[in-house]
Amino acid sequence: MRKARAAVVLAGLAVAVAACGNAPTTTTPTESGSASAPAEGAKTLQGVKIEVAAKWTGDEQKNFEQVLKAFSDKTGAEVTYASTGEDTGAYLGPRIQGNNPPDVAILPQPGLVQQYAEQSALKPLTDDVIKEIDTNYTPYWKELGSADGKVYGVLIKAAHKSLVWYRSQAFEDAGVQPATTWDELVKNAQTIADSGTAPFSLCGASGWTLTDLFENVYLSTAGPENYDKLSKHEIPWTDPTVTTALEKIQQIVGKKEFLLDGNSGTLQTDFPTCVSKVYGNKKAAMAIEADFVAVEAVASGAKVGEEAKYFPFPKAGDTAPVILGGDVAVAMKDNPGAMALLQFLASKEGGEIWAKLPGYLSPNKNVSPDNYPDELTKQLGQTIVSAGDAVRYDMSDLAPSAFGGTDGKGEWKVLQDFVRDPSDIKGTQTALEAEAKKAWK
Numbered sequence: 001m002r003k004a005r006a007a008v009v010l011a012g013l014a015v016a017v018a019a020c021g022n023a024p025t026t027t028t029p030t031e032s033g034s035a036s037a038p039a040e041g042a043k044t045l046q047g048v049k050i051e052v053a054a055k056w057t058g059d060e061q062k063n064f065e066q067v068l069k070a071f072s073d074k075t076g077a078e079v080t081y082a083s084t085g086e087d088t089g090a091y092l093g094p095r096i097q098g099n100n101p102p103d104v105a106i107l108p109q110p111g112l113v114q115q116y117a118e119q120s121a122l123k124p125l126t127d128d129v130i131k132e133i134d135t136n137y138t139p140y141w142k143e144l145g146s147a148d149g150k151v152y153g154v155l156i157k158a159a160h161k162s163l164v165w166y167r168s169q170a171f172e173d174a175g176v177q178p179a180t181t182w183d184e185l186v187k188n189a190q191t192i193a194d195s196g197t198a199p200f201s202l203c204g205a206s207g208w209t210l211t212d213l214f215e216n217v218y219l220s221t222a223g224p225e226n227y228d229k230l231s232k233h234e235i236p237w238t239d240p241t242v243t244t245a246l247e248k249i250q251q252i253v254g255k256k257e258f259l260l261d262g263n264s265g266t267l268q269t270d271f272p273t274c275v276s277k278v279y280g281n282k283k284a285a286m287a288i289e290a291d292f293v294a295v296e297a298v299a300s301g302a303k304v305g306e307e308a309k310y311f312p313f314p315k316a317g318d319t320a321p322v323i324l325g326g327d328v329a330v331a332m333k334d335n336p337g338a339m340a341l342l343q344f345l346a347s348k349e350g351g352e353i354w355a356k357l358p359g360y361l362s363p364n365k366n367v368s369p370d371n372y373p374d375e376l377t378k379q380l381g382q383t384i385v386s387a388g389d390a391v392r393y394d395m396s397d398l399a400p401s402a403f404g405g406t407d408g409k410g411e412w413k414v415l416q417d418f419v420r421d422p423s424d425i426k427g428t429q430t431a432l433e434a435e436a437k438k439a440w441k
Contacts, residue, residue, distance in 0.1 A: 043076030050337040053082040053091065054106035054327070063357040070353050071344045077337050088112065092332075096121045101332035104341055107153065108327055109397045109405065110144045116330070117147035123334040124150045125342060132346040136364045138389055144398075145328050152330050154346040157354075158361040159325040160380045161212050161290040161394060162313040165297065167278050169307065170197050170285035178311035182217070185314045186251050189258050192285045198260035200252060201284035203274035204267040204419050207412025211396040211404065212323070213288055214415060218245040221317035224390055231398045233440045237432035246418065246425045248316050254422040260284040263419055272296035279308055288313075290325070291361070291380055304376065312383070322387035325394045326363060355381070403439035410435045 056064055061081065068079045084091035088108055095101045101121065107113060116122045125133075130151050133142050137155070145153030164185075166178070174195040179185035189199035203209040219227045222241040229235045230242070256262045260283055261269065269277070275293050278284045280300035287293060297308035313321050329345050331338040344350045351364040355371035361381055369381035384391060396404030396411055403410040414435060418428045 043074070045337055045340060046076035048075075048077045048335075048337040050077050050079045050104065050341055051082060051102040052079060052104045052106070052341070053084050053102040055084050055086060055088055055108060056106075057083050060359060063354070063359060066357060067345070067350060067354045068341075071341055071350070074344070075340060077340070079341070089115075092116075092121075096332070103331065103333045103335065103338040104329060105332055106156070106327045106329050109401070110153075110155075110328055110393060111398055111401060111405070113145055113153050113328055113330060114147050116332075117150070117152055121332060122147075122152040123331040123338070124152060125154075125331065126339045129154070129339055129343045129346060132343050136346060136348060136351070136366045138365060138391075140389060140391070140393075141363055144393055145330070153328040154342060155326050155363050156329045156345045156351075157327045158363045158384065159290050159292065160361060160383065161323045161325055162216050162321045162383075163290060163293070163310045164286055164288050164313055165275070165278065165293045165308060165310045166286045167282060167284075167302070167307060168309050170282070173197070174285070178309075179314045180311075181314050182220075182248055182251075182316035189252065189255075189286075193255075193257045198284040199258050199286055201260045201269065201274040201277040201287050202253075202266045202419075203269055203271035203287070203289065204416060205270040205273075207407060207416055208396065208405075209271055209274075209289055210415040210419065211411055212290070212394070213249060214245060215323050215392075215395045216288075216313045216321045217248050217316045218242070218395075219321040219323060219392055220313075220315050220319045221245050221248065223317070223319050224392060227392050227395065231392075231395045233399075233436050237436055238429045242429055242432070243425060245316075246428060249418075250422045250425065253419050263422070266419055267416055272299075276300045291376075294376070319390060320387075322383060322391040323394055324363065324384065324391060325397060399436075400439040403435055410439060 052068065054064065061083065065081060068081065071077065072079050082102060089112065092101065092105060096119065133151065133154050141155045142151060144155055145151055170192060174192040174197065176188040176191050179188050192199040218230065221244050226235065226241050252258050253263065259266045260277055271289065275287050275296035278287045279297045279302035294304050294308065297304060302308040329342055331342055348364065348366040351362040351367035352371045354360050355362055355367050356373060358373060361377065361384065363384060365385055369378045369385065372378045372381050406412065411432060414428060414431045417431070
């Protein structure tokens with residue numbers, strides 16, 4: 001699900017993702033640039049075998065294997081990697097049922113932590129791992145890996161989802177500067193439209209992009225506390241705070257001249273096609289999406305930092321929104337090897353090894369942004385750290401998948417219907433609440 005979302009592709013580094021395979025592959029020694037091995041005396045897991053399953057392939061897999069190699073060098077453990085493919089649940093389900101799960105799994109949604117915990121498929125983390133989490137993460141991230149008062153997982157990799165990407169020439173032609181507030185964004189959109197360019201290329205055919213847009217506006221207008229309540233369906237989608245957010249979004253999707261190809265065309269444009277319409281055929285000025293837009297911009301011939309630039313999602317209310325997606329590491333077998341690997345992945349040491357490689361952002365507050373290999377990644381990493389307790393996880397990924405993660409259903413479909421007819425805010429809220437009630441019952 002959400003094929004591009006978990007991939008953090010930064011600074012114009014085009015990452016070619018290979019076909020996913022399910023067979024475990026033994027971690028191979030890395031080339032120059034990997035971390036040096038510690039003293040032999042530190043190898044406390046000599047001969048222990050650990051299997052790790054994650055969705056990453058291609059360069060993402062190679063970079064993660066460098067982190068696993070560093071862990072192997074330190075502990076003596078033999079680590080193998082298995083690719084789950086895009087549908088993590090479809091891969092893990094039969095293995096759980098067959099009583100043959102991997103030792104460690106990397107889950108692309110915190111909602112899966114809840115699901116597998118209810119199935120007794122996860123092992124609670126040891127005190128040593130929890131101590132590492134308490135040292136390096138804010139309480140919010142610890143809560144994301146918890147279920148029923150027990151800690152099961154640690155968020156190890158993040159995607160920055162509070163960005164607006166723009167084509168610099170389009171801004172220069174219209175004489176506008178990056179917006180810092182929602183009102184400025186709407187004003188800029190009108191100016192850009194008047195200059196003859198469509199302001200926005202939205203990826204409406206990919207429903208998750210619309211949930212990202214809503215989440216940024218809602219976090220900014222309603223604040224972190226209400227965001228948490230709505231994420232858990234503790235307040236209804238008919239709440240006035242949702243009305244306010246939809247009214248803000250209506251200011252964009254309610255004007256056909258603001259949307260490249262209009263409302264109906266928007267709903268036929270998927271991700272990454274919407275990005276290519278900004279940087280490839282240059283028909284639009286902006287695309288609202290995460291840091292992984294960079295790879296699509298480069299594929300369209302734009303250079304990140306020059307023609308392809310971004311600015312933080314503008315404040316629509318009192319809160320500057322910082323929303324992350326990411327991946328949670330959990331133990332599916334209760335053994336010292338699995339817990340030692342999770343402790344390493346949660347540590348400052350493990351995070352900094354990974355941060356030196358392309359395509360990675362750390363939610364670990366003690367991983368200095370200075371470790372990142374380029375300026376763009378450093379800026380995004382600093383944003384995560386400076387946001388502190390106000391940063392929030394992608395709301396739709398916290399919801400039951402029937403509501404927040406299924407193409408053509410739940411929140412995805414209702415928000416697509418809203419783009420099709422932005423005039424009916426009350427009807428949109430009623431439909432969202434009905435879908436939420438079904439998913440949370």
